[in-house]
Amino acid sequence: MAKRILITGAAGFLGSHLCDRFIKDGYDVIAMDNLITGDVKNIQHLFKLDNFEFFHHDITKFIHVPGQLDYILHFASPASPIDYLKIPIQTLKVGSVGTLHCLGLAKEKNARILIASTSEVYGDPQVHPQSEEYYGNVNTIGPRGVYDEAKRFQESITMAYHRFHGLETRIARIFNTYGPRMRLNDGRVIPAFIGQALRGEDLTIFGDGLQTRSFCFVDDQIEGIHRLLLSDYSDPVNIGNPDEITIKDFAQEILMLTGTNQKIVYQRLPEDDPLKRQPDISRAKKVLGWEPKISRSQGMKITYDYFKNLSPEELEKSEHKDFSNHIRR
Ligand SMILES: NC(=O)c1ccc[n+]([C@@H]2O[C@H](COP(=O)([O-])OP(=O)(O)OC[C@H]3O[C@@H](n4cnc5c(N)ncnc54)[C@H](O)[C@@H]3O)[C@@H](O)[C@H]2O)c1
DSSP, rough: OOOOOEEEEETTTHHHHHHHHHTTEEEEEEEOOOSSSOGGGGGGGGGGGGTTEEEETTTTTTOOOOOOOOOEEESOOOHHHHHHHHHHHHHIIIIIIIIHHHHHHHHHHHHHEEEEEGGGBBOSSSSSBBBBTOOOOOOOSSSTTTHHHHHHHHHHHHHHHHHHOOOEEEEEEOOOOEOTTOOOSSSOOHHHHHHHHHTTTTTTTTTTTTTTEEEEEEHHHHHHHHHHHSSSOOOOOOEEEEOOOEEHHHHHHHHHHHHHOOOOOOOOOOOTOOOOOOOOHIIIIIIOOOOOOOOOHHHHHHHHHHTTTOOHHHHHHHHHHOOTTOOOO
């Protein structure tokens, strides 16, 4: 009998790629999303399949899924600074109450659960590169605290369910990932640069551009998550690409890739923006036999081609999102 997997945040960037992967592997996939930052267009190609179901549901409300469940991938959460700064309370709720609901469901069904944590649990790190042993440097009350602390709580409660209830849990500490289906306006570096390049605007760098990032292509990320889910390892595992680059050099790479001759302009660095980001992936190599395979130039070409080939309507849709219904005044 096919294994059944619930994927929360399924209409989002990573969630939709996970749906594709587990459908391809022959699983029955139950997708759940409230569409607050995701879009059904990311998964609508799966709607015709018998082994795919979609529940339009907010996981901060009680979750019920009929029948057996073997696995849960908990990916629901706003993930980009623009999103979580606009919807801070929902971000805290989905990381806390939403995670509690997912863990409760996993316990009820005796299912294994993997939660999507983040490199943001390391905050603005004082060790470099970041290994899983580093406890982080997070400002609890800064604007980004709503995301970072929600994710730290998510890890704590997951370990508590593991230790107290013997639940099979997995924790992926995901570092910056990019690829097709990102939203152009989500405030992250890669879509921001690509969007500006496509619109013929100058590329904006926040700060002096000497801050670093390490970007992982989505196919590598999905493979890492897949291996972690099927492993027997319950401590957190960093999944990301250690190939580090300054934002300034990356902006130059984008200009080369797009063949455009825009300028680079500089603006003030936002509060608590981490200055360095690079995963230490020794643990992933050892316990999962995993490391990224796709170079930045290969991955960026695929990503740029995806956005370049979107119709003007799709591009427009990927740029605008109206949060007015979700913001408490
Ligand atoms: N993309 C990255 O580089 C990255 C890095 C670190 C961690 N992560 C984590 O991976 C997960 C997915 O990130 P993403 O980049 O795909 O973001 P995304 O915004 O594209 O996807 C998140 C999905 O969760 C859904 N969602 C949010 N709140 C919900 C709720 N209460 N109920 C049901 N659905 C809800 C959204 O509608 C969206 O479809 C997040 O948990 C994020 O923290 C992503």
